[in-house]
Amino acid sequence: MFLTIQADRNGLILDLIHRDSPESPLHNPSLTPFQRAKYAVQRSFDRALTLDSSGVLPNGGEYLMRISYGTPPEETLAVVDTGSVLSWVQCSPCINCYKEKFRPFSPKKSSTFRVVPCSSDTCHLYYANNNTCGANSIKPSMPCPYGIVYNDRSYTRGVLAFDTISLGDSNKIRSFQRFGFGCGYENVGTTFPYLGSGLVGLGYGEFSLISQLYPTFSGKFSYCLGLSFDTSAKPGEISFGNDQSITYSKGVVSTPFFTELGSPYYMINLQGISVANTTLKFPNYLSSMPQVQGNIIIDSGTTITFLPLDLYVGLRSAVGGAMGNKTVPDPFSNFELCYASVNETKVPAVTFHFQGADLKLEPVNLFYRTSNTSVCLAFLPSNSVAILGNVAHMNVKVGYDLVKKIISFMPKDCSHK
Numbered sequence: 127m128f129l130t131i132q133a134d135r136n137g138l139i140l141d142l143i144h145r146d147s148p149e150s151p152l153h154n155p156s157l158t159p160f161q162r163a164k165y166a167v168q169r170s171f172d173r174a175l176t177l178d179s180s181g182v183l184p185n186g187g188e189y190l191m192r193i194s195y196g197t198p199p200e201e202t203l204a205v206v207d208t209g210s211v212l213s214w215v216q217c218s219p220c221i222n223c224y225k226e227k228f229r230p231f232s233p234k235k236s237s238t239f240r241v242v243p244c245s246s247d248t249c250h251l252y253y254a255n256n257n258t259c260g261a262n263s264i265k266p267s268m269p270c271p272y273g274i275v276y277n278d279r280s281y282t283r284g285v286l287a288f289d290t291i292s293l294g295d296s297n298k299i300r301s302f303q304r305f306g307f308g309c310g311y312e313n314v315g316t317t318f319p320y321l322g323s324g325l326v327g328l329g330y331g332e333f334s335l336i337s338q339l340y341p342t343f344s345g346k347f348s349y350c351l352g353l354s355f356d357t358s359a360k361p362g363e364i365s366f367g368n369d370q371s372i373t374y375s376k377g378v379v380s381t382p383f384f385t386e387l388g389s390p391y392y393m394i395n396l397q398g399i400s401v402a403n404t405t406l407k408f409p410n411y412l413s414s415m416p417q418v419q420g421n422i423i424i425d426s427g428t429t430i431t432f433l434p435l436d437l438y439v440g441l442r443s444a445v446g447g448a449m450g451n452k453t454v455p456d457p458f459s460n461f462e463l464c465y466a467s468v469n470e471t472k473v474p475a476v477t478f479h480f481q482g483a484d485l486k487l488e489p490v491n492l493f494y495r496t497s498n499t500s501v502c503l504a505f506l507p508s509n510s511v512a513i514l515g516n517v518a519h520m521n522v523k524v525g526y527d528l529v530k531k532i533i534s535f536m537p538k539d540c541s542h543k
Contacts, residue, residue, distance in 0.1 A: 137343055137367020138293060138300060142189055142351070144361045145205075150190065152227075152322065160497045164458050167496075170430040170506075170515060173209075188427055188516060189351075190322050191364075194292040195307070196236030199299070202228050203322035206364070208426050211331035211390045212252075212272065214282055214308030215324035221311045224318045231323070233287065233309060241309075242270040242286035248306060251332060252286060272308045280315020282324075284308050302339055329390025336366070336528065343367040345528035349426065350540035351520045353490060362540045372525040372536050379483035380534040383526075384420035392526065393420025394533055395481040396512070399437065401444035402474040409436050422512040424524070424533060430494070431515040432508035441476075445492070445503060448474035454500050461494075461502035468493050468501050478518075485535050491518050 143150050146162045157165075166188070194201045195215055202215050203226075216223050216230040223230055233239040242248045244259035249270035253259065259270050269285035291305040310324065327334045328347065336347050343366045352362040372378055383392045398407040408421060433441065442463050446453070449465065449472050456464045468489060476487045494504035494517055504517045521541060525534040 137346075137365055137369065139363055139365045140191070140293070141360075142191075142349070142362040142364055144352075145188055145190055147361055152190070160495075163494065163496050164460075166429045167458070167460050167494075170428050170432075173425070173428045173513075188429060189361075191326055192293075193326060194299075195231045195289050196233070197238040197290050198235075199290070199292045199301075200229075200231050200235070202231060202324065204324045204326045205322060206326045206328055206426075208328045208392065208424075209390055210325055210327040211329045211334045212274065212308050213305075213324070213326045213333075213335055214272075214274070214284070214310050216313055217284060217309040217311055219311070220313075223311075223313050224315070226318075226323055228323050231309070233289075236289055238288075238290045238303070240288045240304075242288065242306070244268050244270050246270065248288075249286060274308070276315065280318055281312070282308065282310040282314075283312040284310040302342070305335075305338055306333055327390070330385045330392060330528070331390050334390070336526075339366070340528075346526065348372055348523055348525035348534075350523040350538055351426070351516055352541035353520055360541050369523075369525060371538075372523050372534050375536055378525075378534050378536045379480075379485070380532045381480040381483040383424075383531055383533045391423045391425070392533065393423055394514075395420050396422045396514075397479045397481060399441055400475075400477045400479065401441060402448060404440075404444045406437055406440040406444070409434050422514050424514045424519070426516050426524075428513050428515040429504075429517055430513075431505045431518045432511065432513045433505055434512055435507045435509060438505055438507040441505060442503060445474060445476070448472060456500050456502050457497045461496065461504075461506070464496070464500045464502040465493075466499055466501070478514075483535060485519075485522070486537070487518060488521065491520060491522075 145152050147153060189206050190203055191206050192201060193204055204215065216226065218230040218232045220230055245267065249259055272286050273281065273283045275281045286306060287309045288304045288306055290301055290303050292299045292301045328336055331337065336343060336345060346368060347364065347366045348369050349364040350362050352360045381394050383394050385393065396408050398405055446463050454464050454466050470489045473489045473492065476492060478485045478487065492504060493501045495501045521539055523536040523538045
């Protein structure tokens, strides 16, 4: 998510740009729209495998933001990820760094940069009070190290640090002191250049951006994603702090979210799906993570929605029965139900029934164009983790309240101002 900024009494409202948008510095003009769609689906597969792996984090996401570190501020570009907690940025002097659009952040040029020592409470908190930083002849005054290994074997290593961060552009900047992050001196991975300068963590945890800025934003943020496949559409926005439009507007529905100890993921309880007059129940014999109450992860960094096999088959059959039998193959062989075009008058009413909240999916939430000749049902089966991907909640404002532990949904045209 790239940021430009408005500051008002409700917090910060920031414009977003999708990673594949022509406005994005990561945009590759040599790719066709359908090649981009293919790669987005592949990233969804990779991310789904990661979310099902204990101790392994997903690499990247679909949206980026501008964030500046230091005093004076040095602008960087980073992926925003609701599936990660610790924010990190490339730092100089690099031991092993990847090439990017921006120069690595230079701690020596910042008057407010401070390294976190091994002996500090912050270091102990990062290591969940199992801090071995001071062992093995490492002095307690030495910098507290961090290391993150991602699903594709890429990794980032460096030291934990505090510095001032700034959000916004030259017209309006909001700064926050003593922000804790990873200053990465070793950042190795073939996909890292597509992350920009690093990562901003919005997952559930003490080190996430929204948790660290709690005194200002009270643990609240929301986003509204535009239609990523429509290059003429507004890409959406993200808000930090109190958003009156989702707090007081009619049509807002809320469901509790659940977390597993040490996990950054936001999980909600999907009770079933209705397709016209057919009701499909979430299989009670299968839970994505049985140790917690939620059964599906809501993830802005995954494009496609993954459902348990029985639920997926029921959804595919019900939608296919309503749409008719004139199907076409997906040229990339990822999807099973595809059409040459979608007649919206034949698309059945589809509603996801979450605990205490019903979310109606429009045709743009159900289908994903994969080529000039194919539009496919944007759902895939999973034998393990279930994920509510971003296509399913485009043109929906999604609000997170970490104090009340609820996620709210409100239909909204996020693609146009």
